[in-house]
Amino acid sequence: MSSVFFMLTMGLYFVSTVCYLxxxxxxxxxxxxxxxxxxxxxxxxxxxxLVARMADSSQxxxxxxxxxxxxxxxxLILVFLAVEYRRQLHVLGSFIVPLALVSLVTAAAxxxxxxxxxxxxxxxxxxxxxxxxLGTVGFAVAFVAGVMxxxxxxxxxxxxFNVLYAKLPALDYLDHLNQQSIVMGFPLLTLGIISGxxxxxxxxxxxxxxxxxxxxxxxTWGFYFAVLVGRLTIGWRAKRAAYLTIIGFAGxxxxxIGVVLKSHGxxx
Amino acid sequence: xxxxxVGLSHKTAPVExxxxxxxxxxxxxxxxxxxxxxxxxxxxxxxxxxNRVEVYAVVEDLEGGYGRVQEFLADTHLSLSSEHLTPHLxxxxxxxxxxxxxxxxxxxxxxxxxxxxxxxxxxxxxxVALTHKASGLLLNKIVxxxxxxxKRVRTETKIAETAVxxxxxxxxxxxxIFSNLTEKTVLLIGAGxxxxxxARHLIANGVRQVRITTRNLQHGLExxxxxxxxAVPFEDYKTELATADIVLVSTGAxxxxxxxxxxxxxxxxxxxxxxxxxxxxxPRNIDPAVRPIDDAFLFDIDDLHMRVExxxxxxxxxxxxxxxxxxxxxAVLGQWLQSLEVTPTIVALRGRTEEIxxxxxxxxxxxxxxxxSEDRAAVxxxxxxxxxxxxxxxxxxxxxxxxxxxxxxxxxxxxxxFSLEDTPPAYPPAQTEVQDxxxxxxxxxxxxxFSEESLVQHTTKEQSRRVS
Numbered sequence: 001m002s003s004v005f006f007m008l009t010m011g012l013y014f015v016s017t018v019c020y021l022x023x024x025x026x027x028x029x030x031x032x033x034x035x036x037x038x039x040x041x042x043x044x045x046x047x048x049x050l051v052a053r054m055a056d057s058s059q060x061x062x063x064x065x066x067x068x069x070x071x072x073x074x075x076l077i078l079v080f081l082a083v084e085y086r087r088q089l090h091v092l093g094s095f096i097v098p099l100a101l102v103s104l105v106t107a108a109a110x111x112x113x114x115x116x117x118x119x120x121x122x123x124x125x126x127x128x129x130x131x132x133x134l135g136t137v138g139f140a141v142a143f144v145a146g147v148m149x150x151x152x153x154x155x156x157x158x159x160x161f162n163v164l165y166a167k168l169p170a171l172d173y174l175d176h177l178n179q180q181s182i183v184m185g186f187p188l189l190t191l192g193i194i195s196g197x198x199x200x201x202x203x204x205x206x207x208x209x210x211x212x213x214x215x216x217x218x219x220t221w222g223f224y225f226a227v228l229v230g231r232l233t234i235g236w237r238a239k240r241a242a243y244l245t246i247i248g249f250a251g252x253x254x255x256x257i258g259v260v261l262k263s264h265g266x267x268x
Numbered sequence: 269x270x271x272x273x274v275g276l277s278h279k280t281a282p283v284e285x286x287x288x289x290x291x292x293x294x295x296x297x298x299x300x301x302x303x304x305x306x307x308x309x310x311x312x313x314x315x316x317x318x319n320r321v322e323v324y325a326v327v328e329d330l331e332g333g334y335g336r337v338q339e340f341l342a343d344t345h346l347s348l349s350s351e352h353l354t355p356h357l358x359x360x361x362x363x364x365x366x367x368x369x370x371x372x373x374x375x376x377x378x379x380x381x382x383x384x385x386x387x388x389x390x391x392x393x394x395x396v397a398l399t400h401k402a403s404g405l406l407l408n409k410i411v412x413x414x415x416x417x418x419k420r421v422r423t424e425t426k427i428a429e430t431a432v433x434x435x436x437x438x439x440x441x442x443x444x445i446f447s448n449l450t451e452k453t454v455l456l457i458g459a460g461x462x463x464x465x466x467a468r469h470l471i472a473n474g475v476r477q478v479r480i481t482t483r484n485l486q487h488g489l490e491x492x493x494x495x496x497x498x499a500v501p502f503e504d505y506k507t508e509l510a511t512a513d514i515v516l517v518s519t520g521a522x523x524x525x526x527x528x529x530x531x532x533x534x535x536x537x538x539x540x541x542x543x544x545x546x547x548x549x550x551p552r553n554i555d556p557a558v559r560p561i562d563d564a565f566l567f568d569i570d571d572l573h574m575r576v577e578x579x580x581x582x583x584x585x586x587x588x589x590x591x592x593x594x595x596x597x598x599a600v601l602g603q604w605l606q607s608l609e610v611t612p613t614i615v616a617l618r619g620r621t622e623e624i625x626x627x628x629x630x631x632x633x634x635x636x637x638x639x640x641s642e643d644r645a646a647v648x649x650x651x652x653x654x655x656x657x658x659x660x661x662x663x664x665x666x667x668x669x670x671x672x673x674x675x676x677x678x679x680x681x682x683x684x685x686f687s688l689e690d691t692p693p694a695y696p697p698a699q700t701e702v703q704d705x706x707x708x709x710x711x712x713x714x715x716x717x718f719s720e721e722s723l724v725q726h727t728t729k730e731q732s733r734r735v736s
Contacts, residue, residue: 156444156565161578170447171542233538238563 002056003111005049010108012042013073013101021096027163032090039097043077047105050074065260068129069107073100075137083177091167095144110260124199132192135251138185139224143249145178146242155240175238179231180247181183186224193217216255223248269310269678270330271406271605272338273365274357275322278379281356288345292378296393299344300402306336311404312635313397313411315372317389319379324369326406334359363602366410370594373418375427382427382583387418402578407678408607412600417597424593427586430579435573438546438567439473442514445544445565453477455512457505457526458519459491462548466516467495481505483519509534513541517550528557531564532733546572607688608679610670614663616688627657662686 019035050070078097083089152168155161168174196217197207208214227244230236236244276285289344291299291314296361303312304322311326314675337605338357342350357606358367371377373390382646393487394411397403403411422428430440446452454475456467459482467478482488485499492499500508509515526545545566547554558566629651633644662682667680682688 104544154443156441158561159567159571159574165444169446170443171445173447176447235536235541238540238542240540240562 002049002052004020006108006111009042009049009060010101010104011103012038012045013077013097016042016093017098017101020097023090024094024164024167029090032093035097036084036090039077039093040081043074043081046070046074046077049082061160064110066107066110068133069103069110070134071130072133072140073103073107075134076100076103076140076231079137079141086173087168089170091148091169092144095148096141099140099144124195124202128192128195128199130192131188131195133165135189135192135255138181138188139245139252140181142178142181142185142245145174145181146245146249148240149178149242150175150246153242171238173242175220175241178241184251186228189221189224193221212236213255213258216251216258218254220248220251225249269406269608270327270333270360270361271324271365271410272324272327272330272333272361273324273335273368273595274334274341274354274359275315275320276356276358277320277322277377279377280358280662282584283352283354285348285645286318286321289316289321289341290318290349291344293396296396297400297725300397300400302343303337304402306340308332309336311407312402313393313395313407315390317386320372320377322372324365324407324410326404328457330361354394362605363598366414366601367594367598369410369414370417372588372592373414374421374594375418376421376590376594378557380432382430382432382540383585384422384428387422389417390418391415405680406461406605413597413601417594420589420597421593425586425589427583427590430582432576432579433465434467434569434576435571436550437572437579438466438516439469441546441565441575442470442544443473445542446513448475450476451512453479453589454497454514454516455500455505455508456480456495456497457515457517458482458521458549458553460548461488461519463516463518463546464491466546467655470514471495475514479508481508493695506530508688510537513543515543515545515554516548517553519550519553521553522551524553524555526554526558528561531558535561535564541724546574564663607683608629610666610675610678610679613679613682613688614666617659617663617666617682620686620688621659625651658668660684 016035018141019031023031023035031238053067053070076096077100080092080100083092099179148168149171151164152174155165155168156171196214200209200214201207223244227236227241227248230244231241271416276289277364281289296314296316297437300312300314303309303314303325309325310328313324315322315324319343323337325333338350338353341357341683342348342353342405368377373387375381375383375386378386380567390411392466393690394403394415398406442449442452449470452475454467454470454477456463456478459480471478478495479500480488480491480492480495480497480504481504483502485501487501488502491497504610505525509526510533512534515526519525531545540563542563542565542601543723545558545564547566547568550569552568554566554568556566556568558564629648633639636643636647639647662685666678666682669675
């Protein structure tokens, strides 16, 4: 049952991505309502798919990359719906929904059925994955805000007052969204890393062993720490903050790819 | 009974004519009562702004009515004669007159399409006409409808959403850099007219901190008082840059007052908080080398002009939608007006009573099957007699009053008493007078009245009110 809803969700996110991208170029405001409706429907089927998937695996199961990405995508949409509800920032959908779709399609590529071998100790791994993913959602939203910031900044600087200019919000709001997302994401990532160290201790007997994946995670953590401190002390805000969060998110993606490659390596 | 409009506007008459014809508010009452003394003029409304002078009237016959109103207009000023006016006047009747009023109210006929003052001015004019009983059943309905059409245009199209003046374009741009202007500080360097206007708009949009610096300190102090701001010595303007979020420069200086170095230094002190610089001076006072500096956004007069030009195009596109709405609304009102004609009302009344009679007689006869054909005829005759006697008085009164001044009111009443609403007349949705009246009282007072329509630089009603 979960796979039916999963496919349905992918279909709905795909349609809403198309609508939201069209919305970027068109004057018509109605398109945003249609897109929002489809996204909300997709979110509903996604929720069903996630719950069904959990129910399927009666025993504690090793969190797979599929689950992590699917959850990531679900959280992204949740955050978008919350911001849209509070600020009516339709254009945010044009950036977040495509990202959620990409992550969901990637999740589909890693989908495997049937429970893998399990020990209860992996419960701590669930905590680790969930927290890390929540942190990543924060960085993803900061990334999106950064991209939107750079676009709006570029339009203002080059004096191109087009449809996109009209739809994108004020620069300082985007900067604020960027900051808020990192402020939320950073502690979650920190907790994610700590819980990761605990599960590593259970599985491997040592908290830290400085494998490439862990190293990358620490580098990412350090980077975002610097971004936060830099904003408060030496004015890393506005355009700089936008650039930095885009670079930071690229680092996060690399870490994730590292995790995948490693886990695949270990399976084969 | 005809609804007509005779008048002139910025499109047909030069300001020399318009200013002579304009009726100041103090003389509006006198002018209206004079208008109503002309024979054949049943209702009247006088709309006088600096861009148009128009008389809306309900007259008995069309040609005579046109003549009377023109005479009235020529009489408003000693130096004007009817011949003098004719080339500048326009005359419309019926649907075209109504459509004209709707377009004027929706600001489709304004000098700046989409400006919001004209609606307030129409409300004021209507209030005056109402208090002096110059407007009656027809004009009441038409003007109220015009107000609701204008509101519909305002909410359903984006006609009033964009900036159409250079000074307002600055506000629009500021809102794309700062989402909330209340916490922002404006620094005004020099005090050119356009910069002052822009500062006014910024204040109307929430800016509370205004710092002003001019070469003439006295002038600066006066301005500071006017804007509720602080005057700063001219020598200090460079150090002031660091605390200013929005910098408005317009001086007569022939060199760059603000250089790239100044801005760079300010940006460092501001820890890269964005800064919006507007240079409204010609020759320019801010070095264009500021443009590439990160988080500093410089716009000069040409940039603002370009923005206004683009907005104007957008407005025209929205105006096309608004025109379509006006056409629809005129059709709806046209149906109501038609229903006020006496003959169709009498026909409808007869049809309605006939139908009631027929239905009731059929019902009774179905139960009294034993009656002979003579008895049946007697029952029918009885029903006819009652019905006819009942409505006879109403019919006679309607016919008699058809040509009187309150004819339309009688027709309207008859339609309601006998529930003739299911036939064509679709009533335009009624609006409460009180509400419109109280809203209008806030706008266009005294001296402002004639300058507002031309001075409009705003987008929304609230903004414009706060500014004026």
